[in-house]
Amino acid sequence: xxxxxxxxxxxxxxxxxxxxxxxxxxxxxxxxxxxxxxxxxxxxxxxxxxxxxxxxxxxxxxxxxxxxxxxxxxxxxxxxxxxxxxxxxxxxxxxxxxxxxxxxxxxxxxxxxxxxxxxxxxxxxxxxxxxxxxxxxxxxxxxxxxxxxxxxxxxxxxxxxxxxxxxxxxxxxxxxxxxxxxxxxxxxxxxxxxxxxxxxxxxxxxxxxxxxxxxxxxxxxxxxxxxxxxxxxxxxxxxxxxxxxxxxxxxxxxxxxxxxxxxxxxxxx
Amino acid sequence: xxxxxxxxxxxxxxxxxxxxxxxxxxxxxxxxxxxxxxxxxxxxxxxxxxxxxxxxxxxxxxxxxxxxxxxxxxxxxxxxxxxxxxxxxxxxxxxxxxxxxxxxxxxxxxxxxxxxxxxxxxxxxxxxxxxxxxxxxxxxxxxxxxxxxxxxxxxxxxxxxxxxxxxxxxxxxxxxxxxxxxxxxxxxxxxxxxxxxxxxxxxxxxxxxxxxxxxxxxxxxxxxxxxxxxxxxxxxxxxxxxxxxxxxxxxxx
Numbered sequence: 058x059x060x061x062x063x064x065x066x067x068x069x070x071x072x073x074x075x076x077x078x079x080x081x082x083x084x085x086x087x088x089x090x091x092x093x094x095x096x097x098x099x100x101x102x103x104x105x106x107x108x109x110x111x112x113x114x115x116x117x118x119x120x121x122x123x124x125x126x127x128x129x130x131x132x133x134x135x136x137x138x139x140x141x142x143x144x145x146x147x148x149x150x151x152x153x154x155x156x157x158x159x160x161x162x163x164x165x166x167x168x169x170x171x172x173x174x175x176x177x178x179x180x181x182x183x184x185x186x187x188x189x190x191x192x193x194x195x196x197x198x199x200x201x202x203x204x205x206x207x208x209x210x211x212x213x214x215x216x217x218x219x220x221x222x223x224x225x226x227x228x229x230x231x232x233x234x235x236x237x238x239x240x241x242x243x244x245x246x247x248x249x250x251x252x253x254x255x256x257x258x259x260x261x262x263x264x265x266x267x268x269x270x271x272x273x274x275x276x277x278x279x280x281x282x283x284x285x286x287x288x289x290x291x292x293x294x295x296x297x298x299x300x301x302x303x304x305x306x307x308x309x310x311x312x313x314x315x316x317x318x319x320x321x322x323x324x325x326x
Numbered sequence: 327x328x329x330x331x332x333x334x335x336x337x338x339x340x341x342x343x344x345x346x347x348x349x350x351x352x353x354x355x356x357x358x359x360x361x362x363x364x365x366x367x368x369x370x371x372x373x374x375x376x377x378x379x380x381x382x383x384x385x386x387x388x389x390x391x392x393x394x395x396x397x398x399x400x401x402x403x404x405x406x407x408x409x410x411x412x413x414x415x416x417x418x419x420x421x422x423x424x425x426x427x428x429x430x431x432x433x434x435x436x437x438x439x440x441x442x443x444x445x446x447x448x449x450x451x452x453x454x455x456x457x458x459x460x461x462x463x464x465x466x467x468x469x470x471x472x473x474x475x476x477x478x479x480x481x482x483x484x485x486x487x488x489x490x491x492x493x494x495x496x497x498x499x500x501x502x503x504x505x506x507x508x509x510x511x512x513x514x515x516x517x518x519x520x521x522x523x524x525x526x527x528x529x530x531x532x533x534x535x536x537x538x539x540x541x542x543x544x545x546x547x548x549x550x551x552x553x554x555x556x557x558x559x560x561x562x563x564x565x566x567x568x569x570x571x572x573x574x575x576x577x578x579x
Contacts, residue, residue, distance in 0.1 A: 232417035234481075236487055237377055239404035239432045244439055248428045252419045 123160030127302045138283035142202040142269035149212025150262035156222035181214035186272050188282040206282035208269050219261045223254045256325040266319040274307055333383035335369055343369040345548040354522040358529050358539035366548040367528040371494045375407040376400050408485030412497035414477040418470040422480045426452040429488040455483040475506030492524040511538040
């Protein structure tokens, strides 16, 4: 299908070898055309960017120095945020395991069941966390409960998806041996597949928790509790010194959690 | 006793893997199944523990008709039959001991299965099985740290812990070097003699088959073309088992 003709060279002994032409120039051309039209459609304007960028630095300037006195009001919402993401991540990761098992085509031979559970997992994934949190606030009322549920749903979808991919890619040799010695499929999964996927599973759960801390920070925007509520409030009052304090606290917290998470994930590999 | 009577096996794609197999193997025999790749050796032994279904005929294992078993009965049949594979099929990330302990799992209560908790008695039995295969010192080593020969011994220990009356081995020495292959064949011989277990081995190495097995079954395109003592296998018989197909194809052309 390549438009350009393949190039061939002749070796000294008379044999010819043909090189395939690279498709890269065509791909780059297509990308450039896409880029041009996306600029046209979204109305991206370089002049506005140049004119208004100064405002960005003004706001950053207002944030420095941050309002240190505000800090003691922030501890409670910060811990709420961490609690929300921790609880949601743990429950979600546990719940993801049976769902992922049922969505793995190499474990469950019943095709409609596998398709149904894959569909459920992808349906959950299409639901943005913010929307899930918003719906949860209607069901459970304003507060951290709603945030926990939203994070739970996201974790089930995310960890569940990665987990069933890991199960489907797992080496089935030991699994076959389990069957040959009289294990049921679930018992063979427990003995032969679980040891293979466990490090990956834990690593994904920890990575998901790490991301969830960041998500949880903005969930307050829709009333799901935590530090996002304070952020929304301070931005509403244009109190950039307070915003600066919140952001600084978030950066430090996320950095600490990321470092801990990275340490444990390295240990697992 | 294993008894094949007029057994046929046709795969879903129409390929006839076994044609009218009649074969009786008594308890305690050491049988080597030889033949070209694709001749049906693997299919033959996998029918015995119902890893494959047969299409027609009758297959008795210890007086149980295998072809009509269902669910739980199949698992019960398999509990009494050990299986050894070419690539060992161990769980790589865990220790030898844990790999052996896995053979007790089907008979454990659910909560023990879920938590992976074994009794002291089971641990001692597993260690004994490892000791029997002379690999006790590697009990706590992860199996991916072991050599091929050592891994096959762990797999044998796993099978012994299951206390089967029959061991099926599908190319057990094909991925081992010649020296280790001999050792593993000797291990099979020891198990066969000491514990009176029936051993059925699929094997490509004819010299090993003739040296260790007491009986040889030759298969060519799904049919048994030789069945007799290993000591009576001659050059002509081997020619018949291996090159027969070649001759047919040559004459056909």
